[in-house]
Amino acid sequence: MSQSRHYDGLTDAQVLESRREHGVNVLTPPKKRSMFMRFLEKFKDPLIIILLVAGALSIGIACYEYYALPDTDATVFFEPLGIFIAIFLATGLAFYFEARADKEFAILNQVNDDEPVQVIRNGNTTQVPKKDIVVGDIVIITTGEEIPADGELIEAVSLQVDESSLTGEPVCAKSTDPALFDKDATFPTDWVMRGTKVMEGHGMYEVKAVGDHTENGKVFEAAQIDDSVKTPLNEQLDRLGTLITRVSLGIAALIIIGRLSLFFINMVEFDWLRFVTFFLQTIMIAVTLLVVSIPEGLPMAVTLSLAYSMRRMLKTNNLVRKMHACETMGATTVICTDKTGTLTENQMRIYRTDFFGLPEQRLDDSVMSRLVEEGIAVNSTALLDLSNPDKPSVLGNPTEGALILWLRNNGVDYRTLREGVERVDEIPFTTERKYMASEVKSGVLPGKTILYVKGAPEIVYSLCRNTEGGVDKAAIDNLLLGYQNQAMRTLGFAYQIVEPGQEAIADGNLVADNLTFMGVVAISDPVRADVPDAVQECLDAGIAIKIVTGDTPNTAKEIARQIGLWKEGDGDRNIITGPEFAALDDKALYDRVKDLKVISRARPLDKKRLVETLQKRNEVVAVTGDGTNDAPALKAAQVGLSMGDGTSVAKEASDITIVDNSFASIGRAVMWGRSLYHNIQRFILFQMTVNVVACLIVLCGAFMGTESPLTVTQMLWVNLIMDTFAAMALASLPPSERVMKDKPRDRNAFIINRPMRYDIIGMGGLFFVLLLGLLYIFHHADITCLTDLLSLHLDPSSSEMTPYELSLFFTIFVFLQFWNMFNARAFESHGSAFNLKGCSEFDFIALVILIGQILIVTFGGEMFNVTPLKVVDWVIIIVVTSLVLWVGELFRLFKK
Missing domain, CATH: 2.70.150.10 (Calcium-transporting ATPase, cytoplasmic transduction domain A)
Structure with missing residues (x-):
């Protein structure tokens, strides 16, 4: 002192x-970006940039057709209009959902700077x-x-x-x-x-x-640094956008070179006017192919999938603030977690009591039990806030609070015991003496004055002459050693009945010489009940876990053992202290970081350095934390997960808030993320198949000299409206617990994997051959009903398609894609497309697409260049195109 x-x-x-x-x-508060700038950021998406370029080119073509070509109406502007609708829907929805999450999050760094200080x-x-x-x-x-x-x-x-x-x-x-x-x-x-x-x-x-x-x-400032860490999904969509651009430009170049070559081969006499006209037509076809090849619905699909997951994840106690975090959790390979409040309850609790005079270590009606109760209640400065009886909180020293919480859990009211005594004298606890003492006129033994002593067991025992139950020092030392090996805090208790005329405390010093050692209590901040199973789930999913805490090495290692992280055989290479961590140079840390499981005595910026080093090793890092000290690491990680009762600084720096503070909710977030990635893959599989077919039809039409049988507005329905519904349907698929048995995906692996490539090329090629055959038939035969195909007569001189044939072609094209949506739904599910348990939203949206197609063909008229079909044709189309699904089912059954 x-x-x-x-x-x-x-x-x-x-x-x-x-x-x-x-x-x-x-x-200094962080700079807030304006709403406008936050909206503009959504246009950085590579697919959005491609769409903007395609939209600009489409406007140019539409203007040329409208003003330069005869008999052209305003419908030519539907294509660019549709593209820009797709752009603003995708960017607007992304912006809206993140802004709404921010509003719901409603966590700012509120500090009362006017609070009075002495x-x-x-x-x-x-x-x-x-x-x-x-x-x-x-x-x-x-x-x-x-x-x-x-x-x-x-x-x-x-x-x-x-x-x-x-x-x-x-x-x-x-x-x-x-x-x-x-x-x-x-x-x-x-x-x-x-x-x-x-x-x-x-x-x-x-x-x-x-x-x-x-x-x-310093921690707050570090938390404001936006390291602009690219998420795995960003990287994958960048690569997909690059691939689509290169392939589209390659095919467009092929069209230009091929058509110009044919022009010069067939040229008898060069005519500049004819050449310019042919060249412009060729450029228009090439640009049309570029527009058709761009998956307008993909940005919308990703946005809808992420937004849908944001809403659903809240039901699993994950409040998502940054939309990308939904999917990034699925790519996580390492979780860096703090200990207090995340792995543990952040409230000291009695682990075990060893009062030697009590049978079976429980309170009863004996004198010894009443002395224990009174000693704990009166020889303490802690209080309980009982404003919420279901969840009392400790006011004062957490260790002392654990003792009176233990009394309360045993049905004893510490307030009644305190009010029932008359305080005679006391010695407050100090770090120098390591004990405290209270002398009171007892309420449990009327007429008696009792001295109660509590403190470090070895100090309290040294003050005693007697031990309750005759327990020897060796047994007590073994007991304490066991608790210390488990990184628990221990307290020793003693009492003495002060006889009349005796002095127990004199001049602030303890002078009692007949103290009896009552026993020992072990206190710990217990591991949350659900944490060991949650940790094991993450380990089984191939995710490494690293504990970063300010606690002592022994405490941190014991917690790691209790949650199942520290295994037999782990040693010094798997644990390090903060000072040792800081002393490592970057290369030494880079070489050792994967082995580390526990960092003890860590300072705030140690966790941030750990995260950045792991990222250099190509790991996808999630960080959990609830304190201000965690904020820099939360910000630097690909996904920051704050706890619901954490500090405002931690929440502000995070991407997801775990509302119930449960580590188990992190496992649910990983499951959602992995399932979401599969859902995005399913949509890409569906969308790219549509685009491959459309591109091949345009490509063949360019060399065959035929007009595309699919009009601008029809492609708008397929590429935007129908695909948007498909995105909603596939995004609504429930998460699968099976994904938690898989290892984290390779972040460098392309989002279109080998099975998807085979499906896209195989199914797209099959659809193209079928549609090309139909195109030839419709050009050279008069089909008034599909039953006419049974008695087909081709007329080589005929080359025009009737409006009815165009309607048939459009409807067959759509229904091939419709049934293929069910195949896409079954991708990576290792099951049948008919296993629709929990997929009521998918069923509903599929029904909407089906009814929507019927309504468009029936009532679309000139806008969609269609005429109503006969009932028999509807039945034939739906039944025959459903073979796409049945063949897919047989393939999946054979593969399984």
Whole structure:
């Protein structure tokens, strides 16, 4: 304990000078981007950029056709209009859902800068707002207060500080006595920091840093750095966009070269006017192919899938703030987690009691039991906040709080016991003496005065003459060793009935000489009940887990053992302390980082460096945390997961908030992410098959000299409206627990994998051959009903398609894609397309597409260039095209 001295503090002039030199005690808020700039960011998507280029080219073609060609109406502008509708729907929906999530999230860095703080200035004690604290101020702190700025202690009496928001440690003993300094502590024992809270005792300190220069401020500033980490989905869509662009440009170039070659081969006499006309037609066909090849529905599909998952994930206690985080969780290969509040309950609990005079270690009606109850209740400074009886919270020292919580769980009201005694004398706990004592006129033994002592077991035992139950010291030492090996805190208890005329406490010192050692209590911050299973689920899914905590190595290792992370055979290479971690150069850390399972005594920026090193090794990193200390790592990771009761700084830096603070919810997020990726793959499989068929038809038409049988508005229905419904249908597919048995996907693997390539090329080629055959038949035969195909007569001289034949061709094209949507739904499901359990939304949307196609053909008229079909043709088309699904089912059955 420090000797009290007189302090004058700063003068008013010194305060102004200090503020001018070192700044104000306010954290600089992060710059907020305008809503407009946040909207513009959505246009950085590579597929959106391709669509913008295609839209611009489409406008040029439409203007040329409308103004330069005869008999052209305004319908030529439907194509560019449709493209820009697709663009604004995709970008607008992405922006809307993220903005709404931000609003729901509603977490800002709210700090009460006007909170009064006691300081000494001009030789007097006064109160000033927190924001007015300056470097050099002498600040007075006491139990329950939040420390306003960083500084060095000049006085400390029984001072214990909760540093969990910065280091993960709920209780840190603070002192000005060098003999009591903890060399392994994350921060010096005589140092206190902004944002931490005094749990017990009081003291005074000199401010050394304010505002952004405090440890809290540095962490907050680091949390604002946007490292612009590209998500795996961004990378995959970039590659897909590049592939589509290259293939489309290649085919377009092939069309131009091929048609011009045919022109010159067939040319008898060169005619500039004829050549220019033919060249412009060729360019228009090439650009049309570019427009057809662009999957307008894909950005919409990705947006809808992510938005749908955001909404559904909230039901599994994952509040998604950043849309990309839904899918990125599925690609996660490493989870870096803090300990306190994430793996553990962040509330000290009694693990076991060993009161030697109690049978079976439980409270009963015996005298010994009543002495234990009264001793715990009266020899304590902790209180319980019972405003929520179902979830009482501790006020004061968490360790003492665990004791009175234990009483409450055993049906004992500590308040009644405290009110039933008359306090005679007491000795407060200090880190020097390591025990506390209370002498009271007992309520459980009327007429008796009893001294109760509680503290470090070895200290309390050394003060005792007797041991309850005759237990020897060796047995007690073995008991304590077992608890220490499990990284638990232990307390010893003793009592003495003070006879009349005896002294137990004199001049603040313990003089009692007949104390009886009652027993030992083991206290821990218990692992959450669902964490071991959740950790095992992640390990089975191929995800590595690393614990980063401010706790001691033994405590951190024991927690890792309890959750199933620390295995037999793990050793020194798998655990490291913060100072050792900081001492490693980048290369040494790069080589060792994959082996690390536990980092103890970690400082706030250690976790961020860990994340960045793992990312250099091509890992996809998710970070969990609830404290201010976790914010830089949460920001730097591909996915930051904050806890629902974490600090506002942590939540602001995160992408997802785990509402129920359960590590098990992280497993659910991984399952959703992996399933979502499969859903996006399913849509790409569906969409690209459509595009391959459409491109091949345009390509063949370019060399056959025929007009495309699919009009602009028809392709608009297929590529935008129908695909949007398909996106909704495939996005609505429920997650599969089976994906948690798979290993994380290779982030460098292309989103279109080998089975998808085979399906796209094979199914697209099959559809193309079938449609090309129909195209030839419709050109050279008069088909008024599909039954005419049974008595087919081809007329080589005929080359025009009737409106009815165009309607048949359009409907067959759509229904081939419709049934293929069911094949896409079964992709990677290892099951039948008819296994629609939990897929009611998919069924409904499929029905909407079916009815929509019937309505368009029946009532679309000139806009869609269709005429109503006969009922028999509808039946034939639906039945015959369904073979696409039946063949797919047989293939899946054979493969299985």
